[in-house]
Amino acid sequence: xxxxxxxxxxxxxxxxxxxxxxxxxxxxxxxxxxxxxxxxxxxxxxxxxxxxxxxxxxxxxxxxxxxxxxxxxxxxxxxxxxxxxxxxxxxxxxxxxxxxxxxxxxxxxxxxxxxxxxxxxxxxxxxxxxxxxxxxxxxxxxxxxxxxxxxxxxxxxxxxxxxxxxxxxxxxxxxxxxxxxxxxxxxxxxxxxxxxxxxxxxxxxxxxxxxxxxxxxxxxxxxxxxxxxxxxxxxxxxxxxxxxxxxxxxxxxxxxxxxxxxxxxxxxxxxxxxxxxxxxxxxxxxxxxxxxxxxxxxxxxxxxx
Amino acid sequence: xxxxxxxxxxxxxxxxxxxxxxxxxxxxxxxxxxxxxxxxxxxxxxxxxxxxxxxxxxxxxxxxxxxxxxxxxxxxxxxxxxxxxxxxxxxxxxxxxxxxxxxxxxxxxxxxxxxxxxxxxxxxxxxxxxxxxxxxxxxxxxxxxxxxxxxxxxxxxxxxxxxxxxxxxxxxxxxxxxxxxxxxxxxxxxxxxxxxxxxxxxxxxxxxxxxxxxxxxxxxxxxxxxxxxxxxxxxxxxxxxxxxxxxxxxxxxxxxxxxxxxxxxxxxxxxxxxxxxxxxxxxxxxxxxxxxxxxxxxxxxxxxx
Numbered sequence: 001x002x003x004x005x006x007x008x009x010x011x012x013x014x015x016x017x018x019x020x021x022x023x024x025x026x027x028x029x030x031x032x033x034x035x036x037x038x039x040x041x042x043x044x045x046x047x048x049x050x051x052x053x054x055x056x057x058x059x060x061x062x063x064x065x066x067x068x069x070x071x072x073x074x075x076x077x078x079x080x081x082x083x084x085x086x087x088x089x090x091x092x093x094x095x096x097x098x099x100x101x102x103x104x105x106x107x108x109x110x111x112x113x114x115x116x117x118x119x120x121x122x123x124x125x126x127x128x129x130x131x132x133x134x135x136x137x138x139x140x141x142x143x144x145x146x147x148x149x150x151x152x153x154x155x156x157x158x159x160x161x162x163x164x165x166x167x168x169x170x171x172x173x174x175x176x177x178x179x180x181x182x183x184x185x186x187x188x189x190x191x192x193x194x195x196x197x198x199x200x201x202x203x204x205x206x207x208x209x210x211x212x213x214x215x216x217x218x219x220x221x222x223x224x225x226x227x228x229x230x231x232x233x234x235x236x237x238x239x240x241x242x243x244x245x246x247x248x249x250x251x252x253x254x255x256x257x258x259x260x261x262x263x264x265x266x267x268x269x270x271x272x273x274x275x276x277x278x279x280x281x282x283x284x285x286x287x288x289x290x291x292x293x294x295x296x297x298x299x300x301x302x303x304x305x
Numbered sequence: 306x307x308x309x310x311x312x313x314x315x316x317x318x319x320x321x322x323x324x325x326x327x328x329x330x331x332x333x334x335x336x337x338x339x340x341x342x343x344x345x346x347x348x349x350x351x352x353x354x355x356x357x358x359x360x361x362x363x364x365x366x367x368x369x370x371x372x373x374x375x376x377x378x379x380x381x382x383x384x385x386x387x388x389x390x391x392x393x394x395x396x397x398x399x400x401x402x403x404x405x406x407x408x409x410x411x412x413x414x415x416x417x418x419x420x421x422x423x424x425x426x427x428x429x430x431x432x433x434x435x436x437x438x439x440x441x442x443x444x445x446x447x448x449x450x451x452x453x454x455x456x457x458x459x460x461x462x463x464x465x466x467x468x469x470x471x472x473x474x475x476x477x478x479x480x481x482x483x484x485x486x487x488x489x490x491x492x493x494x495x496x497x498x499x500x501x502x503x504x505x506x507x508x509x510x511x512x513x514x515x516x517x518x519x520x521x522x523x524x525x526x527x528x529x530x531x532x533x534x535x536x537x538x539x540x541x542x543x544x545x546x547x548x549x550x551x552x553x554x555x556x557x558x559x560x561x562x563x564x565x566x567x568x569x570x571x572x573x574x575x576x577x578x579x580x581x582x583x584x585x586x587x588x589x590x591x592x593x594x595x596x597x598x599x600x601x602x603x604x605x606x607x608x609x610x
Contacts, residue, residue, distance in 0.1 A: 261596045262575060265596045265600050265603070268600065269567070270571055287562050288343050288607075294567060298570070298600050299604040
């Protein structure tokens with residue numbers, strides 16, 4: 001398996017200093033890489049925060065405020081804005097993201113990057129995982145934020161890459177929260193009622209507590225004027241300190257890696273099967289034997305370099 | 306890999322005569338079987354016709370008329386009504402299916418069966434493929450019809466199991482047809498404008514011809530009063546005769562089997578990965594090595610018995 005990205009070189013060049021050019025190039029490479037590409041993990045773990053929730057919940061505005069908060073506190077922050085559908089997102093999303101980028105502008109140590117990866121949920125999640133690994137390899141950030149555009153199947157698999165999954169909603173989206181019970185809320189580590197200056201915020205927070213059915217912090221923010229964002233940031237940092245201290249982090253990352261490895265293995269099998277179909281000269285045959293041939297070839301051609 | 310169904314016994318018992326009980330039991334077994342289960346193909350090939358199209362196109366009514374037509378002509382027909390969502394389908398679909406079952410009632414040599422398989426598109430298609438193989442193994446049918454409820458991703462993968470894919474639509478669903486260009490129409494072998502007694506049928510037929518962009522028969526039927534159904538039946542039989550005579554059938558089935566084998570291989574890898582995760586005692590590690598371990602185990606544990 002040929003690595004698309006020379007991570008060692010990226011790290012070396014990045015450390016030599018001189019802007020984000022090398023990092024940007026490496027991120028473009030993983031964006032376009034096939035779904036079985038695996039960038040090896042390197043460097044000490046950085047806190048990866050996934051920001052997800054329905055469109056219109058103000059995720060980008062909230063992320064912008066986090067950028068400002070971390071920046072003011074002297075921390076360095078990277079943001080991956082993942083858009084699984086296409087570069088052509090709705091104007092609302094785009095507008096929010098522009099505001100987020102304005103928060104980043106002119107701040108040293110802040111890196112904001114859109115990841116316009118297409119394909120299956122697995123492919124998008126794979127590209128995001130590789131991007132996160134590149135950012136970690138830089139050893140230059142205190143926090144890495146993955147921001148999704150919505151809360152669908154692809155977004156769930158992307159947000160699940162984070163050490164801390166933040167589900168953001170707003171007052172009045174309670175029904176949607178109920179309907180979502182089987183989805184993102186189940187993997188959320190923290191719930192945020194944004195636009196909490198609107199009526200019904202306390203009620204939505206209560207509904208969320210009931211819906212989630214387990215002990216998860218529920219916070220309230222009003223990202224537009226920054227209300228509650230410092231508390232959120234403190235809660236995030238506290239969780240990271242806890243995860244690092246109590247030994248849960250290696251366990252959490254190992255479990256995640258195992259399920260990501262499964263997705264990669266499936267992608268590799270699909271690729272081997274497609275290649276096998278192209279070159280096959282056999283007529284119809286025993287399908288179980290064909291399955292065996294595909295599995296054998298997949299196992300033999302996979303190289304752990 | 307232990308076969309869920311003893312096909313040899315099924316065939317033997319079925320041939321001994323005495324109703325559909327053994328077949329019904331075998332179909333229930335494949336309905337509930339895991340997605341990597343493969344019922345081996347046996348018996349001479351039977352014409353498998355896939356009937357698909359948007360809800361409301363009258364697929365069940367048309368299938369009912371085909372049952373009557375084939376029955377009157379002395380042919381034996383099996384119908385698999387595949388409902389990938391759940392046993393709780395909308396009332397309209399249910400009503401149509403009841404009418405279809407009325408067409409079958411009291412007719413000897415007609416077998417109608419619902420397949421309420423859940424899960425991914427691959428799992429539903431796998432269960433349907435196994436069900437078709439059981440029906441073929443009976444060597445008791447001249448035609449096997451797979452009817453889907455809609456024309457989504459799962460339905461496309463189900464319909465693609467057929468030797469002849471019939472796309473059914475109605476006048477005025479032209480816009481939907483345009484939108485669908487990337488979907489089911491691309492795999493259709495025959496297009497049917499049903500409810501052709503309604504205004505705009507000829508225009509819809511012309512639109513379909515343009516949309517499909519290749520030489521595919523476009524027929525018009527009014528299934529409710531049986532209009533055009535005989536012509537459709539003749540077209541189906543003619544295609545089957547042609548496929549059998551010109552040597553395309555083995556090629557067609559081999560290609561289908563290859564892509565189904567890929568889906569089975571993926572399902573098996575996923576299963577091995579999940580099992581590996583349960584028993585793993587390693588901490589986080591090299592993800593590429595984990596992928597290798599999953600692939601090796603999948604190849605080694607797959608048995609072609």
